[in-house]
Amino acid sequence: DQQVKQNSPSLSVQEGRISILNCDYTNSMFDYFLWYKKYPAEGPTFLISISSIKDKNEDGRFTVFLNKSAKHLSLHIVPSQPGDSAVYFCAAPTPLYGGATNKLIFGTGTLLAVQP
Amino acid sequence: DAGVTQSPTHLIKTRGQQVTLRCSPKSGHDTVSWYQQALGQGPQFIFQYYEEEERQRGNFPDRFSGHQFPNYSSELNVNALLLGDSALYLCASSLDLGSLNTEAFFGQGTRLTVV
Numbered sequence: 040d041q042q043v044k045q046n047s048p049s050l051s052v053q054e055g056r057i058s059i060l061n062c063d064y065t066n067s068m069f070d071y072f073l074w075y076k077k078y079p080a081e082g083p084t085f086l087i088s089i090s091s092i093k094d095k096n097e098d099g100r101f102t103v104f105l106n107k108s109a110k111h112l113s114l115h116i117v118p119s120q121p122g123d124s125a126v127y128f129c130a131a132p133t134p135l136y137g138g139a140t141n142k143l144i145f146g147t148g149t150l151l152a153v154q155p
Numbered sequence: 156d157a158g159v160t161q162s163p164t165h166l167i168k169t170r171g172q173q174v175t176l177r178c179s180p181k182s183g184h185d186t187v188s189w190y191q192q193a194l195g196q197g198p199q200f201i202f203q204y205y206e207e208e209e210r211q212r213g214n215f216p217d218r219f220s221g222h223q224f225p226n227y228s229s230e231l232n233v234n235a236l237l238l239g240d241s242a243l244y245l246c247a248s249s250l251d252l253g254s255l256n257t258e259a260f261f262g263q264g265t266r267l268t269v270v
Contacts, residue, residue, distance in 0.1 A: 043197075045197075048195075075261075080164075080263065081263050081264075082159070082161075082245055082247075082261030082262050082263045082264050083198070083245070083261045084261070085258055085259075085260075128197055128198075130197075135203060135210060135211045140186060140203065140205070140210065140249070140251055140257065141257065142188060142200040142203060142211070142213070143188075143190075143198070143200065143247075143259060144200075145190075145197030145198045145199075146197050147195065147196055147197045148196075148197055
């Protein structure tokens with residue numbers, strides 16, 4: 040049961056152009072989403088998040104959009120840089136232990152390659 | 156701040172053997188979660204430890220067990236290794252603030268290969 044889905048395994052973009060990474064979810068109880076970036080031989084690092092009370096959150100070159108009715112979110116990177124080449128994971132926290140903590144439900148990831 | 160550290164970084168084991176992976180959480184963090192990332196998949200939750208107890212576990216067999224020490228560091232043990240246990244094992248630490256949306260910080264992972 041894949042509650043968080045990233046249907047594009049890979050994406051190639053030219054440097055300076057926009058990268059758009061997509062994520063779909065099935066559980067309408069999810070109310071917070073995170074994007075993690077992962078380089079080879081490193082653990083995932085937090086990039087940006089969005090709460091369900093918003094439809095957009097921006098941090099520098101990174102913007103996440105949330106469409107709750109479609110259960111879809113997207114990460115926009117503009118302008119894309121070669122250093123952005125990595126695997127990007129969409130994730131949603133789900134309650135553990137009566138809601139006092141959480142576990143993360145991850146998508147399968149999208150490998151972004153930014154060509155110089 | 157050293158962040159989350161895991162050891163070893165790589166490990167090769169034979170089918171049927173047992174393995175122990177280690178994790179030191181980020182300074183000040185008291186909660187440790189373990190995830191398994193198989194090739195081409197996203198990380199899958201194994202279990203979480205807080206105050207030296209397992210809080211909850213994901214859909215993993217009892218061959219997977221863990222421990223948390225008083226200094227909050229943690230171990231993941233896997234018995235009777237199967238070829239399918241080959242994966243990247245990630246440790247994530249966080250601070251229990253009673254909030255659903257507490258940020259988790261990940262270590263670099265241990266790459267386990269079972270042959």
